[in-house]
Amino acid sequence: MAGMLEVKEWVLISYADEGLPTTDHLQLRERKLVVDDGSIPEGHVVVRLLWLSIDPYLRSRMTGRSDGLYVSQFELNEVIESFGIGRIIFSKADSYQIGDIVINPFSPVSDYCVIPVHGLRKIQADAEISHLDYLNALGVPGFSAWVGMCIIGDPKPGDNVFITAAAGGVGVFAGQLAKIKGCRVVGSTGTDEKVQLLKVEFKYDDAFNYKKEPDLDAALSKF
Ligand SMILES: NC(=O)c1ccc[n+]([C@@H]2O[C@H](COP(=O)([O-])OP(=O)(O)OC[C@H]3O[C@@H](n4cnc5c(N)ncnc54)[C@H](OP(=O)(O)O)[C@@H]3O)[C@@H](O)[C@H]2O)c1
Structure with a gap:
C-alpha cells in the first residue's frame, strides 16, 4: 500500500x-x-x-x-x-x-x-488464538505471572499460596497457575466485587478485601 x-x-x-x-x-x-x-x-x-x-x-x-x-x-x-x-x-x-x-x-x-x-x-x-490473548495470557502479564509462580515461587501440590493485587493483570494469571499446580490459593484485593470475581470467575479457593481487614496477619491466619 x-x-x-x-x-x-x-x-x-x-x-x-x-x-x-x-x-x-x-x-x-x-x-x-x-x-x-x-x-x-x-x-x-x-x-x-x-x-x-x-x-x-x-x-x-x-x-x-x-x-x-x-x-x-x-x-x-x-x-x-x-x-x-x-x-x-x-x-x-x-x-x-x-x-x-x-x-x-x-x-x-x-x-x-x-x-x-x-x-x-x-x-x-x-x-x-485471539489477538488479545497474545497481549494478556501470552503477553507480559501472563509471562510475569509464570516467571513468579513457576520459576521463582515454584510451589508444590498442596502448598498454600497467597497472592496480593490478586485481581490485577498479573494476579489473575498467578492464581490460576498456582491452581494448576494443585495449590490452595487465597487472594487479596480492594473491593468486594473483585473478591467475588476471584472466587467465581478465577476459581481462587478464597479471597478477601484487604481494605476491610484492620489486621492483615489476623486475616491471613483465618485462611
Ligand atoms: N502487567 C505486567 O505485565 C507486569 C509485568 C511485570 C511486573 N508487573 C508488576 O506487577 C504488579 C501488578 O501489575 P498488574 O499488571 O497486575 O497491575 P494492575 O492490573 O494495574 O493491578 C494492580 C492492582 O494492585 C492493587 N493495588 C493498588 N494499590 C495497592 C496497595 N497499596 N496495596 C495493595 N494492592 C494495591 C489494585 O487492586 P486492588 O483493588 O485489589 O487494590 C490494582 O488493581 C505491579 O507492581 C507491576 O509493576 C506487571
Whole structure:
C-alpha cells in the first residue's frame, strides 16, 4: 500500500516524577509518512497498530529517574512504546507479507510505524488464538505471572499460596497457575466485587478485601 499516511503518535515531552502524567508530559503529534519503495529501508515493514498493552511498568519509564529498573527511561521528544500487535501494510522484507499480523514488544504508540523486522514475531494465522490473548495470557502479564509462580515461587501440590493485587493483570494469571499446580490459593484485593470475581470467575479457593481487614496477619491466619 504505497502512498502518504497521516500518522498520530504519542511523544513524551517531559518526565512526570510523581502523580498522573498529563498533557504537560505526553503530547499527540501528527505527521505525514511517505510509504513507497524509495522511503522504506530494506528489511523494514510498515505496521498499522491494532492493539496495545497498557501495563504498570510504562509509568516507571516516565519518571526521569534511573533507579536500576529492568527497563530504561523513555527518551524525551521520542514516541513512547509498548507491547503491541499490528498488521503489515507494506513490506521490504522477504519473509513478511502484506496482511501478516505481528507482535512487537516495543511497538511505538502510533497508528503507523516503520520498523525493522528483527524485533517482530508473526502470529500464526491458523493458531486459533485471539489477538488479545497474545497481549494478556501470552503477553507480559501472563509471562510475569509464570516467571513468579513457576520459576521463582515454584510451589508444590498442596502448598498454600497467597497472592496480593490478586485481581490485577498479573494476579489473575498467578492464581490460576498456582491452581494448576494443585495449590490452595487465597487472594487479596480492594473491593468486594473483585473478591467475588476471584472466587467465581478465577476459581481462587478464597479471597478477601484487604481494605476491610484492620489486621492483615489476623486475616491471613483465618485462611
Ligand atoms: N502487567 C505486567 O505485565 C507486569 C509485568 C511485570 C511486573 N508487573 C508488576 O506487577 C504488579 C501488578 O501489575 P498488574 O499488571 O497486575 O497491575 P494492575 O492490573 O494495574 O493491578 C494492580 C492492582 O494492585 C492493587 N493495588 C493498588 N494499590 C495497592 C496497595 N497499596 N496495596 C495493595 N494492592 C494495591 C489494585 O487492586 P486492588 O483493588 O485489589 O487494590 C490494582 O488493581 C505491579 O507492581 C507491576 O509493576 C506487571
